[in-house]
Amino acid sequence: MFRKSGKPPPAAATQEEGRAELFASCFFADLGLHPTLCAHLQDKMSFQAPTRIQAQAIPVALSGQHMLVKAATGTGKTLAYLAPIVHLLQMREPRVDRTHGTFALVLVPTRELCLQVYGIAQQLVHRFHWIVPGYVMGGENRAKEKARLRKGISILIATPGRLLDHLQHTASFVYSNLRWIVFDEADSILELGFGKAVEDILEHLGSRNGVPSQNKNIGEQIRRQNLLLSATLNEKVNRLAKISLKNPVMIGLDDQKKPSGKSNIMGDNHTSLLSDEEEDEILKKQNGLVEHAVDDFKLPAQLVQRYVKVSCGSRLAVLLTVLKSLFERQVSQKVVVFLSTCDSVDFHHTVLSQLEWSSGPQLDMDKKKKFLSCKVFRLHGNMEQDDRKKSFLGFGSEKSAILVSTDIAARGLDFPKVKYIIQYDSPGEASEYVHRVGRTARIGEKGEALLFLQPIELDYLKDLELHGVSLTEYPFQKVLDSFPVNGERPHRRKQISLDMHPWIMSLQRSLEGFVAAEDATKKLARDAFCSWVRAYTAHRGELKKIFMVKKLHLGHVARSFGLKEQPSLVGRSHQVQLKKRKKEQKRERPAKRRKLPSKK
Numbered sequence: 001m002f003r004k005s006g007k008p009p010p011a012a013a014t015q016e017e018g019r020a021e022l023f024a025s026c027f028f029a030d031l032g033l034h035p036t037l038c039a040h041l042q043d044k045m046s047f048q049a050p051t052r053i054q055a056q057a058i059p060v061a062l063s064g065q066h067m068l069v070k071a072a073t074g075t076g077k078t079l080a081y082l083a084p085i086v087h088l089l090q091m092r093e094p095r096v097d098r099t100h101g102t103f104a105l106v107l108v109p110t111r112e113l114c115l116q117v118y119g120i121a122q123q124l125v126h127r128f129h130w131i132v133p134g135y136v137m138g139g140e141n142r143a144k145e146k147a148r149l150r151k152g153i154s155i156l157i158a159t160p161g162r163l164l165d166h167l168q169h170t171a172s173f174v175y176s177n178l179r180w181i182v183f184d185e186a187d188s189i190l191e192l193g194f195g196k197a198v199e200d201i202l203e204h205l206g207s208r209n210g211v212p213s214q215n216k217n218i219g220e221q222i223r224r225q226n227l228l229l230s231a232t233l234n235e236k237v238n239r240l241a242k243i244s245l246k247n248p249v250m251i252g253l254d255d256q257k258k259p260s261g262k263s264n265i266m267g268d269n270h271t272s273l274l275s276d277e278e279e280d281e282i283l284k285k286q287n288g289l290v291e292h293a294v295d296d297f298k299l300p301a302q303l304v305q306r307y308v309k310v311s312c313g314s315r316l317a318v319l320l321t322v323l324k325s326l327f328e329r330q331v332s333q334k335v336v337v338f339l340s341t342c343d344s345v346d347f348h349h350t351v352l353s354q355l356e357w358s359s360g361p362q363l364d365m366d367k368k369k370k371f372l373s374c375k376v377f378r379l380h381g382n383m384e385q386d387d388r389k390k391s392f393l394g395f396g397s398e399k400s401a402i403l404v405s406t407d408i409a410a411r412g413l414d415f416p417k418v419k420y421i422i423q424y425d426s427p428g429e430a431s432e433y434v435h436r437v438g439r440t441a442r443i444g445e446k447g448e449a450l451l452f453l454q455p456i457e458l459d460y461l462k463d464l465e466l467h468g469v470s471l472t473e474y475p476f477q478k479v480l481d482s483f484p485v486n487g488e489r490p491h492r493r494k495q496i497s498l499d500m501h502p503w504i505m506s507l508q509r510s511l512e513g514f515v516a517a518e519d520a521t522k523k524l525a526r527d528a529f530c531s532w533v534r535a536y537t538a539h540r541g542e543l544k545k546i547f548m549v550k551k552l553h554l555g556h557v558a559r560s561f562g563l564k565e566q567p568s569l570v571g572r573s574h575q576v577q578l579k580k581r582k583k584e585q586k587r588e589r590p591a592k593r594r595k596l597p598s599k600k
């Protein structure tokens, strides 16, 4: 695939180039942070130098100005706001005490990210024991959270829904000293539908621009500093920035326009001394920049991005083959596989962790062993909270493992040493693509990403290109030919279609046998099939024209779930949706009528 300019996509940068581009040529101490904190960052957390984004953001955060940061995934945004907050809190006179309640509030989109940010906050306050970090989030015990809030939490990390709940119902929650509100992964918070909760939170805290607070718990003299961080920008983030930030300093929005030093694109006189007209002018400029940045996604330079074109029926066999080849190439690997639904995660987790197979001749059943020998974890929003925590912590601490997940793992999670991201089901918006691939190639490390596409979906590549994301084709045939069939490596043979390749055919037979063997597995496969089709019909906007359910062969989709027959169990709501979609399409293009694949 070539970019719009007609030039081939630029080669990914080497690891050294990636690191050079990522890190600033200064020390943490140069940014104004306390020597004890700097020593801790270096000695205990092994952070020798700040990343560029940290070098730009930390002085601004220390200066007390509102700030909007847009930076590629895995560039160290968390430290960019937590380090200055810890610095300013440790200096505070009188010393911060638990009875003073919460000084800093960090809003995050998911429970896992909540735990992750809490972990980093804990490390940062190690030498300042009087600063207490804590978290509140969905799925946890409310009464225990209330007790912790009553005792006092200086830096509170929270998911929006649960925080709003406590703001409304926990009388002992003291936030009259609140100085910072941070929106980490602001785009994800909003994409997950927390927009209304966030607005209510801002109103409750008296931090919504133009809306005076009715809340008597808010200290009148407290100077608020709001910080918004995001890997991608869009209309919703733009709106949140407008209602929550006052004359923010922009960081990472436009490299050309980025000034040196304190990165203040609005000049130095951007305080409340400005007239209304001047403020309007600034806002216009700010919004212009935000809009300008919509199409320009930042991805780590050293990330290798590829796609593999796979016919629908062979998708699962190809996924298994790619995974096997990755682990044969390097035994110690960490891979994340993204899927569209919770049911699909459960099914694929079962297949990937339990499928057995005989590597010798087909009838040699005694020699059966696991097709993939590494540990496989799963993560999705319908899991029990305890299982979710176990998966998150378990995958994080393994050296070699696969994580099968919905987009819940796409938001800001920092699993160490993930080398490979597989998007088995396409993401929706291009921004989702950016978040998913951002789980690898972090902090200058190498990383690869592979997107599965059916031949009918290849236009998605054009959509990604509109956002400056270019992918090259993955040489799957080569990988395929390296596998033995019936114990023998194939001779160089004529090109045959993927579905007819002996390795794929034999793997598909094993899969179908595996699924058919147990009723429970069959049910998992059927449920996964139904939810997958539902998710496919739910693509929005322009993507509806690419991911068209009417172009799918549902029998082939069933095959990709190891089912010999297409389940007739597709739920009523799905049927209604399908009819609605058909009607819509008829209305849009009456001339181009196509038949939906018939159900058996």
Ligand SMILES: Nc1ncnc2c1ncn2[C@@H]1O[C@H](COP(=O)(O)OP(=O)(O)OP(=O)(O)O)[C@@H](O)[C@H]1O
Binding pocket: 046, 047, 048, 049, 050, 051, 054, 071, 072, 073, 074, 075, 076, 077, 078, 079, 185, 231, 411, 412, 413, 414, 438, 439, 442, 443
């Ligand atoms: N200055 C530094 N030197 C070395 N490693 C760092 C530095 N700052 C952060 N890191 C590490 O880099 C990784 C990525 O950091 P972080 O999760 O904050 O990135 P991010 O920009 O928030 O990514 P995302 O947008 O995906 O959430 C973490 O493992 C963190 O410990």
